[in-house]
Amino acid sequence: MIPLSVPNVSGREWEYVKDCLDTGWISTAGSYVSRFEEEFAKRVGSEGAVSLMNGTSALHLSLKAVGVQSGELVVIPNVTFVATANAVSYLGADPVLVDVEESHWQMDLKLLEEYLRFDCERKGEELFEKLSMRRVAAILIVHLQGGMCDIHKLKGLCDEFGLPLVEDAAEALGSTIEGRCAGTIGRVGCFSFNGNKIISTGGGGMVVSDDAALIKTIRHLATTAKTDPLRYYHDQVGYNYRMVNVLSAIGLAQLESLDTFIAKKRSIADFYRTNLSDVGDIGFQKILPNVESNEWLFTVRTSKSTDLIEFLNKEGVMSRPFWFPMSKLPMYETSRYVSNADTSSILHTEGVSIPCSTSITERELSEVVRKIKYFFAR
Ligand SMILES: *Cc1c(COP(=O)(O)O)cnc(C)c1O
Secondary structure, three states: OEOOOOOOOOOOHHHHHHHHHHHOOOOOOOHHHHHHHHHHHHHHOOOEEEEEOOHHHHHHHHHHHOOOOOOOEEEEEOOOOOHHHHHHHHOOOEEEEEOEOOOOOOEOHHHHHHHHHHOEEEEOOEEEEOOOOOEEEEEEEEOHHHOOOOHHHHHHHHHHHOOOEEEEOOOOOOOEEOOEEOOOOOOEEEEEOOOOOOOOOOOOEEEEEOOHHHHHHHHHHHEOOEOOOOOOOEOOOOOEOEOOHHHHHHHHHHHHOHHHHHHHHHHHHHHHHHHHOOOOOOEEOOOOOOEEOOOOOOEEEOOOHHHHHHHHHHOOEOOEEOOOOHHHOOOOOOOOEEOOOOHHHHHHHHEEEOOOOOOOOHHHHHHHHHHHHHHHHO
């Protein structure tokens, strides 16, 4: 079976983990935790970083740190991994789901603007949804599959309506827009090192921000809100969300390979775009001209997606459909959904992710293309 997207452990992981084990520093204290945080912040161009146990906890604490409270609303795209919406729910808030744009699959900023301008109203410094009179507390943008939306327009809307921008950059480590890394554009950015992400610590996450106070708050919340290193004093309900030294050691080694991985992901995407462009009714995600995607998970569109997925999996080529839109999951089907054409559902019906591990060989890539061509020629 040619896997979809698996971790690639080919750098100094062994060496660094052995160091942890040899010295006995395996838990949350240990030099790899801060080294990984420092190197990560440097790589994406951010002032500070906090490593956490997964991307979901990064989203949870980021939303909390920018002031999202129970009963409030957070705007998210309707197409994302469920963790984005769940992080909102953990705070007792509710997501407002905005449909995505047909060509690049990111949040449709026209729909976002209409919602903010016509369905919400200002009261002093704050923004409220007219219908429910609930406060809109933040915008949580997702850089889907490593692509990005028109960030200038998005930032303009956040500024105009006084909303903090939180970035779910779980899929977009190393993607840039006009040279700036995904995750460093809003007030705070979140990353994931889950098994299928571009770098992996098995499970892990990171928050980055230029705001030192915000970083301090998130570190505090993630460390059970402990205020005194000796006596057990905690000043609020905190969380046990920190990453451990062994995993930070893996993370540091993975980070050293990031540029190689991105180059490989881009060459895989180039190969597929070149070789599949005239095959059947296959279409691709559009990348905006000022964006350089990390090409994390290569996904095509076709009206024959169900049959294609079944065929490929039977033929030893792992493939997966695109996520269910949030609006179609039982927990979120009553959430406000801002949409004209329900593009999210079309993408869900048509999306097919195909193998793109950084360890994939040229032979395997040709095999995938050959099988897809065969499917459409039948
Ligand atoms: C992977 C992912 C997450 C969650 O990351 P975990 O580390 O699995 O908790 C969040 N959002 C998006 C868009 C993701 O792809």
